[in-house]
Amino acid sequence: MPHSEATINRGPAAAAENRRAILAAARTVFAERGYHAPLSAVAKAAGVGQGVLYRHFPTRLQLAFAVFDEHWAAYEALAEDPEPSAFGRLWRLVVDRTIENVAFVEMVLDARRTETEYDGAERMRALIGPPLERAVAAGLVDPALTVDDVMLAQQMVYGVVVCSPDPAGLRERVARALSTGGLLPPLT
Structure with missing residues (x-):
């Protein structure tokens, strides 16, 4: 069986990067879809789960x-x-x-x-x-x-x-x- 690379959970080390990605994604999503755009769209655009988004921004x-x-x-x-x-x-x-x-x-x-x-x-x-x-x-x-x-x-x-x-x-x-x-x- 071939070896597959698993995604490594970087945990707290990724927090600052995740926050920047969320803000950049939210800026784009809000501009394109308005303030009431689904936050799931922001999380998806940022490449993070909704839990990560809500951890940074409740x-x-x-x-x-x-x-x-x-x-x-x-x-x-x-x-x-x-x-x-x-x-x-x-x-x-x-x-x-x-x-x-x-x-x-x-x-x-x-x-x-x-x-x-x-x-x-x-x-x-x-x-x-x-x-x-x-x-x-x-x-x-x-x-x-x-x-x-x-x-x-x-x-x-x-x-x-x-x-x-x-x-x-x-x-x-x-x-x-x-x-x-x-x-x-x-x-x-």
Whole structure:
């Protein structure tokens, strides 16, 4: 009988590698199928069993928080940029991420419903405020624009994205919806 190579269980030694694989797979699965995609699809794409996935991330929300931490890091970096143009770059990034990965907004909505201590909206407001003030002071945006306006506009982007039956031309529809108010900088 020929000898077959058995898969060796690396146990705890594989934990960091498994975690990275799960996060990469979740990023892809959430982007393609949305926040409510089956976690079994994430585990399969990562090449791990569901038990391994749940050992690292006991809940969907914990997995999503870990996946979308990179979004927050990018937002925070732009918010800290002292240049008045940082607000425009931050706004474009928020819009792009909403279009490309509606699962991020779905995660925020789920967290708002289920996690009483979740502060995502306040965190976003705090990020937007300082760069918006710098942009207003530099004359780059309409002085009437408020953080509440920006938050409302982001909600409009989400609405356009989830209500669009065809992804073709989605960016153009978002740009058109946002241009109707005239307060926000163009997305070009």
